[in-house]
Ligand SMILES: *[C@@H]1O[C@H](CO)[C@@H](O)[C@H](O)[C@H]1NC(C)=O
């Protein structure tokens with residue numbers, strides 16, 4: 001097949017799945033107070049998202065997606081890979097419960113994501129042996145359920161499973177330590193008409209490498225281009241994506257469809273995570289892929305899911321404090337910045353979530369009479385931050401310019417809101433008080449929590465522990481906040 005007909009083939013394959021301006025969103029639910037699923041589905045629809053990617057098979061989310069016609073990628077968490085790898089029966093049960101049932105309720109499930117970035121180097125190879133067998137078992141289960149033409153399997157992989165010996169896209173190949181495994185997986189995906197899914201994060205490159213050229217992360221063509229045998233790369237996304245295309249091509253799978261499972265930019269928790277950069281990156285990406293011209297090596301529409309739809313205040317901050325701030329919407333469904341997705345008539349204004357129920361307009365802050373030298377200050381703050389969320393405090397963050405009292409108030413309020421404004425959660429000895437005056441300053445938002453949603457099964461909300469039970473040492477890293 002010549003390059004031209006290959007390109008046409010891919011265009012028609014992709015346009016079957018989505019229009020040129022088609023964009024998806026990742027819907028994660030690691031939040032202390034997630035918005036109700038019906039609210040999120042309405043948010044997706046009103047902003048014109050045609051696709052959504054989940055990280056598990058949450059019953060409430062899938063039920064709410066029924067009849068929305070939104071294409072769904074359901075996820076299998078890494079901690080289930082072992083059981084699905086070792087038992088075909090377990091895979092059949094998973095498919096019956098988490099795919100077949102929902103398809104009969106009109107949920108438009110199109111993909112099953114088996115694992116989430118299972119080959120990340122930080123996992124020390126924990127999922128190397130189970131991911132591929134789990135993929136095979138889920139595929140067999142889909143065939144048995146008669147769903148294999150409608151539902152495709154895939155594995156969302158982090159971009160560190162390929163590399164380039166030359167630093168150029170054309171040097172791309174799979175990481176040496178997992179090369180054979182990747183080949184087996186790619187062959188399996190190809191044999192089953194399934195796509196390759198990759199997550200691409202210029203932000204992480206900038207975060208981990210202080211010498212990374214900032215402009216190269218964005219799409220404004222301001223960076224010094226990378227010259228790869230006459231092809232110029234002006235942004236990291238194109239170069240990274242094409243490194244994968246080269247890796248696939250080199251191994252005989254040059255036309256395997258590619259999905260960008262996650263792409264985005266966080267707005268807080270790091271000096272490079274802010275509203276301006278996030279807006280610039282996400283809008284730049286949307287404009288870059290609109291029109292469907294693709295990348296130099298794959299000049300066809302890019303199929304992508306933004307990361308992420310909504311902030312998640314319970315995510316692990318092991319990767320960094322930015323981890324809880326990837327949303328294009330805040331925890332309560334407010335747009336953070338202008339973003340033209342090209343999917344609606346509302347131009348660059350995202351549509352906020354409707355019908356959001358807030359708790360009372362009140363906050364927990366440091367008493368004016370409280371003394372900064374009070375010995376209770378440090379342990380109270382570290383306790384509050386350990387159980388709530390202080391990732392908006394720190395150098396270069398949205399609340400990085402607060403004074404010492406502001407810092408303390410922020411921590412106490414975060415704990416109070418997380419605990420549904422229970423009186424007991426604002427009883428830090430001699431330190432705290434409840435106020436009806438919004439302490440918000442500029443971009444530093446002192447949030448009022450939304451009402452807990454009790455619809456989802458396995459979730460428990462607002463389990464208050466005693467503020468006085470200070471866990472010394474455990475959160476000592478947070479003492480550096482002081
Ligand atoms: C279905 O998915 C949910 C959510 O990921 C999971 O907890 C459950 O164990 C799955 N059911 C089966 C039968 O595997």
Ligand SMILES: *[C@@H]1O[C@H](CO)[C@@H](O)[C@H](O)[C@H]1NC(C)=O
Pocket residue numbers: 122123124126
């Ligand atoms: C990976 O190994 C390192 C070093 O041995 C260890 O510190 C880390 O906890 C391990 N991570 C996981 C996820 O097992």
Ligand SMILES: *[C@@H]1O[C@H](CO)[C@@H](O)[C@H](O)[C@H]1NC(C)=O
Pocket residue numbers: 393394395400402403404405407480481482
């Ligand atoms: C407030 O906390 C931030 C983040 O840890 C810190 O950089 C800053 O110095 C603190 N401000 C004061 C006045 O203590």
Ligand SMILES: *[C@@H]1O[C@H](CO)[C@@H](O)[C@H](O)[C@H]1NC(C)=O
Pocket residue numbers: 376429430
């Ligand atoms: C609160 O302040 C009072 C008066 O300054 C003091 O006697 C008391 O010990 C303080 N309580 C705590 C728990 O620090």
